[in-house]
Amino acid sequence: MVSCYGDIDFKQIEDYTLTPEIVSPLIYFTVLPNKFFNGANIQQPFIEDIADFRAFEDNTLRGNVVKIVIDVEIKNEFDRSFGAQIDLLNEEGEVTYTINRFAIPANDLNYVHPSEEILIEDNFNVKDATKVRVRVTDSSARAIDVNDTTEFQFKSSLKVFLELGA
16 A cells, blocks of 8 residues: 655645625616606606615625626617616715716617626725616607607626635
């Protein structure tokens, strides 16, 4: 019988790093044509939704986040294209990060925006975000039928990448 052994280096664990990922819904809404009209029944060129975003209030998350990725999926039943922009806002309403305006084609039921990867070391202010604002702009000048039942559905998710030392 032959056997081999060597010294075990227990100090290896000191250099070990955990890199967990946390996935969470970010913002979701459905818009019917009547949402493009104000109280005076006048068509507006855009709609906007703002949601709380309190992930970075958690000290463990805030202190160890290295990257976040935002994914967006849209179902556009309207016969018109839309533009959309996503802003991360701080408590004072100031923009800490913007996903620049992108176009959603008319009648696109499965639009997927390319993932937006945000490296924290290059965008440190992202950790000050407490709200997410999505603005959807009607790209046409045509009137919307307020009684139509078509939908614009916006879904997004957030993936947070952490780096935890042992």
